[in-house]
Amino acid sequence: MTVRRLTPKDLTAFRALWADGLMRVPTAFLFSAEEVRAFPNKDVERGLEVxxxxxxxxxxKRLVGFVSARRGGPKRMRHMADIGPLYVHPDAQGQGYGRALMEAVLQHLIDAGVQQAELVVDVENQGAQKLYQALGFHVFGRRPRSVLIDGAGRDDFLMIKALDGADLTRDA
Incomplete structure (x- = not known):
């Protein structure tokens, strides 16, 4: 297994895997399949660069999974990053690919001086929750109707992990 940063050269494989994930697990993604199909390639390439x-x-050497992270935009939020989505093709699940992606993205964030990582996960996605908890994330809230999928509200858990050793559970 090899984990590396995706670049615009990976566009075709990335878009194909993203589309696969949207079809199989729409609750794991913020955007709908229709929205993703409408994104021009140049915008997706820019996202891979930024x-x-x-x-x-x-x-x-086939792309079987991906994870994204975005650091806070305003100066006062640059100490944190949002992680997601994380997707591993079903044929590759249970083989450590998701853990490897998460460990790598967390290390990138630590190396960049990020102090905490946050993510959201569908309340019914117990497999992902187990992985995140094993990596030190904990639930700090629940967002009702976080997304609407086909008109039905889906709840998400909000999860957080300190990357600098701080105790973020004191008020939980």
Whole structure:
């Protein structure tokens, strides 16, 4: 397995895997399949240049998973980053690809001086929750109707991890 930052050269494979994830697990993504299809390639390429998006490749050098992270924009929020989405193709799940992606993205954030990482996860996605908890994330809130999918509200858990050793559970 190889984990590396995705670049505009990975556009075709990235878009194909993203589309696969949107089809299989629409609750794992903020954007709908229709919205993603409407994004011009130049915008997706720009996102790969600006945001941190890591891909994991199997031994056959096929992209089987990805994770993205965005650092806070305003100066007062630059100490934190949002992680997501994380997606691993079902054929590659249970083989450590998701963990490898998360460990790599967390290390990138630590190296960049980020103090905390946050993410959201569908309340019914227990597999992802187990992974995030094993990596030191904890739930600090629940967002009702975080997204509407086909008119139905889906709740998300808000999860956080200190990357600098701070105790973020004191008020939880």
């Amino acid at each position: 945001n941190l998006t890591l891909g994991v490749f199997n031994d056959a």
